[in-house]
Amino acid sequence: MAKKKTKTKTSTNKKFKLPSFQLSSQQKLVFGSFLVIFGIVLCIAFVSFLFTGEADQSTLSDFASREVKPKNWLSKTGAWLSDLFIQRGFGIASFIFSGLCCLSGVYILTESNKTKLRKHWFWGTLIIIWLSVFFGFFGAKTDILGGTIGYEVNSYLQDYIGKIGVSLLLLFGVITYLAIRFRLTFQNFANVFYSAKKDIKDEFTTANEDIVVGVDNNLTDEAEAFKSAFDIKEKESINVPVEDNIDDDILGDSVTLNTVEAEEKPVLNSTSLEVNIAEEEIEEDLDIEVEQVAEEQSETDNLSDKLVADFGQFDPTLELAKYQFPTLDLLKKYDSEGITINQEELEENKNRIVDTLKNYNIGISNIKATIGPTVTLYEIVPEAGIRISKIKNLEDDIALSLSALGIRIIAPIPGKGTIGIEVPNKNSTIVSMRSVIASKKFQSSDMQLPIALGKTISNETFVVDLAKMPHMLMAGATGQGKSVGLNAVLTSLLYKKHPAEVKFVLVDPKKVELTLFNKIERHYLAKLPDSEDAIITDNTKVINTLNSLCIEMDNRYELLKSAMCRNIAEYNAKFKARKLNPNDGHQFLPYIVLVVDEFADLIMTAGKEVETPIARLAQLARAIGIHLIIATQRPSVNVITGIIKANFPARIAFRVTSKIDSRTILDGAGADQLIGRGDMLYTQGNDLIRVQCAFVDTPEVERITDFIGSQKAYPEAYMLPEFVGEESGTSLDVDISDRDKLFKDAAIVIVTAQQGSASLLQRKLKLGYNRAGRLIDQLEAAGIVGPFEGSKARQVLIPDLTALDNHLENEIQ
Numbered sequence: 001m002a003k004k005k006t007k008t009k010t011s012t013n014k015k016f017k018l019p020s021f022q023l024s025s026q027q028k029l030v031f032g033s034f035l036v037i038f039g040i041v042l043c044i045a046f047v048s049f050l051f052t053g054e055a056d057q058s059t060l061s062d063f064a065s066r067e068v069k070p071k072n073w074l075s076k077t078g079a080w081l082s083d084l085f086i087q088r089g090f091g092i093a094s095f096i097f098s099g100l101c102c103l104s105g106v107y108i109l110t111e112s113n114k115t116k117l118r119k120h121w122f123w124g125t126l127i128i129i130w131l132s133v134f135f136g137f138f139g140a141k142t143d144i145l146g147g148t149i150g151y152e153v154n155s156y157l158q159d160y161i162g163k164i165g166v167s168l169l170l171l172f173g174v175i176t177y178l179a180i181r182f183r184l185t186f187q188n189f190a191n192v193f194y195s196a197k198k199d200i201k202d203e204f205t206t207a208n209e210d211i212v213v214g215v216d217n218n219l220t221d222e223a224e225a226f227k228s229a230f231d232i233k234e235k236e237s238i239n240v241p242v243e244d245n246i247d248d249d250i251l252g253d254s255v256t257l258n259t260v261e262a263e264e265k266p267v268l269n270s271t272s273l274e275v276n277i278a279e280e281e282i283e284e285d286l287d288i289e290v291e292q293v294a295e296e297q298s299e300t301d302n303l304s305d306k307l308v309a310d311f312g313q314f315d316p317t318l319e320l321a322k323y324q325f326p327t328l329d330l331l332k333k334y335d336s337e338g339i340t341i342n343q344e345e346l347e348e349n350k351n352r353i354v355d356t357l358k359n360y361n362i363g364i365s366n367i368k369a370t371i372g373p374t375v376t377l378y379e380i381v382p383e384a385g386i387r388i389s390k391i392k393n394l395e396d397d398i399a400l401s402l403s404a405l406g407i408r409i410i411a412p413i414p415g416k417g418t419i420g421i422e423v424p425n426k427n428s429t430i431v432s433m434r435s436v437i438a439s440k441k442f443q444s445s446d447m448q449l450p451i452a453l454g455k456t457i458s459n460e461t462f463v464v465d466l467a468k469m470p471h472m473l474m475a476g477a478t479g480q481g482k483s484v485g486l487n488a489v490l491t492s493l494l495y496k497k498h499p500a501e502v503k504f505v506l507v508d509p510k511k512v513e514l515t516l517f518n519k520i521e522r523h524y525l526a527k528l529p530d531s532e533d534a535i536i537t538d539n540t541k542v543i544n545t546l547n548s549l550c551i552e553m554d555n556r557y558e559l560l561k562s563a564m565c566r567n568i569a570e571y572n573a574k575f576k577a578r579k580l581n582p583n584d585g586h587q588f589l590p591y592i593v594l595v596v597d598e599f600a601d602l603i604m605t606a607g608k609e610v611e612t613p614i615a616r617l618a619q620l621a622r623a624i625g626i627h628l629i630i631a632t633q634r635p636s637v638n639v640i641t642g643i644i645k646a647n648f649p650a651r652i653a654f655r656v657t658s659k660i661d662s663r664t665i666l667d668g669a670g671a672d673q674l675i676g677r678g679d680m681l682y683t684q685g686n687d688l689i690r691v692q693c694a695f696v697d698t699p700e701v702e703r704i705t706d707f708i709g710s711q712k713a714y715p716e717a718y719m720l721p722e723f724v725g726e727e728s729g730t731s732l733d734v735d736i737s738d739r740d741k742l743f744k745d746a747a748i749v750i751v752t753a754q755q756g757s758a759s760l761l762q763r764k765l766k767l768g769y770n771r772a773g774r775l776i777d778q779l780e781a782a783g784i785v786g787p788f789e790g791s792k793a794r795q796v797l798i799p800d801l802t803a804l805d806n807h808l809e810n811e812i813q
């Protein structure tokens, strides 16, 4: 419909478009005044023709002769013009033509809206034709009322449809004109008739006075619109309905027209300049309008567009709208920050490298140094004909000659055609978390889960997207900076993501490393419904949590499937655009980041039970926004198994003690040559990048968590789906006498809430998980709740408290 409408609009516009001349102001004055004067000339000639026309008839044939003296007030020209327009043309309707000429002149002089002028010409011409035919219907061939055209058209039409046909055609013309131009409807006529009954007929017919007396609101509007339309016509107002309304009327039915008319009444009534301008804008913007409505929209699109127009996009942060992100001053500023170039050291190292290589007959054509926070990279270009492997084999010799630990030779540096020798600086500088967080690269990053890991060897801030990794494996010997690395990851996310956007599941078997994050439990942490602490320190609970994450993953996949989205970003964008109905279970999905601080410990104690869900999550969870970060001290093959390695393409290696460990984690040597204290190698499947990890100390983390923790939080931590392990399976033969003392209370709680979950009992009766779990078992044995249904709450089988009483009484009998 919309498509159709705009098409019509455009064609109407094109059809009646006058050629647009670009006139200068002077030309406008000349042309405009010419038209006004020509209009006046015509008018005078026509008026004179009414009196002198007959007398001048004979003079017309002698137009060239100066002897002949016509009676027309404008002499020969006047007589000729009036004969042309009135006698041989359209009859007295030609007066309208003179009016249109004057009007055109005025429009040009005043530089007014040409669209309106076009409309006046359109309607004026139609009225001229109609009047001419109308008068021709009654008049004779020579009658000046209808002119020759009016007469001829009439006789032509009468030959085909007869007199009655022509009169009906003329009537139809009037109706069409009123309907289109003034958007009248049948109801208008009915209302007018109705109001006439109410003794306001006279007011209506005089058309200059108010019509509305004693009718309901709707009627008042319509009657006014009708009246105003006549007002406008009489006053020759510039303001007439625009062409799009015409199309509306042609295409729409009477009901819609009524509403439109009532709504648009002010336009009809108003003769103000502002409205005129607005109309013009609408007309001139027409092409753009066509572009916008060209696309067919589905119903849901329309609804969501309307919702977005009414309420704006869904804002997940609204619940904590006043949440303040941690400020930079919570992070420590180090004095020793910034790279200091020790020229002496540089020179010394360079000489040593050159000398050592010379000793083995390796000539260097060029050497260049890049100073990083902990190491300096010397890039050398060996002379032609030198084997790269020869230099690579000299690693230990160079290390010996430089008497430094942690020398790494990169031969060749990928994409550069040089050989790199990384030599640790004597005085390394700390890369503060503050400097990386404050960096433009991090601040302006539009990554989904940006992590500022530290600085590269060329002193650039190293920012990676956890969402793209999609999981990260972190390994390194004890005391080399893993915990600091994890804190840097978490801090980065805290600085960039709102609590509504990301949730952490923290597993900390060491019990001390991540405890500080307890303070932000209700902001950023996710936990199992039945657990007291959000940070999991107990290995058996980890299994439940991992399985619960698997359930969450399955649930999310279901949501994505029903929303026809491929990943969480698309899903959330759709949800924000209000295209997904929350009543269908849709909700904004925060990213979930699972952090395991000591994975080796977990694998040792739980083995397959942990490995299976971790592998499952690692394989499948990337699309639905669950990302894993796993850290381990012992990067041995029985900890980082093949299946885990295969699903963790992004790896970070801090210093490890053996080459074998380095191979396990990086699939190559290198990690054993690091110098520790946050010196690390990062790989995402291809190149190794040496990065100095940003340092964030415990007091800094404490300040950040205090800052966040002191703000308004969600009522509780983000709840993961309930998972009940096999060990808590139900035994259905619970003896009535063995029932818990709180059995009846629990039954009342469950039946009242009609929700069979252990966590509900925990909350309402203030119980621990185990007791609540036992109570649920007993309730199931008593037939009050249904069997365990995975992530969903159990079904409650008793509808209300009376039924519960009956049920329990029957049991005792």
Ligand SMILES: Nc1ncnc2c1ncn2[C@@H]1O[C@H](COP(=O)(O)OP(=O)(O)OP(=O)(O)O)[C@@H](O)[C@H]1O
Pocket (backbone or CB within 6 Å): 430, 431, 476, 477, 478, 479, 480, 481, 482, 483, 484, 485, 633, 677, 678, 679, 692, 693, 694, 695, 696
């Ligand atoms: N990025 C860094 N910059 C400077 N010093 C660092 C950095 N990372 C770690 N360190 C130093 O190394 C020490 C040990 O770091 P961290 O506690 O992170 O090691 P870890 O690998 O977690 O050890 P563990 O496995 O025993 O817990 C820190 O106390 C700090 O002094």
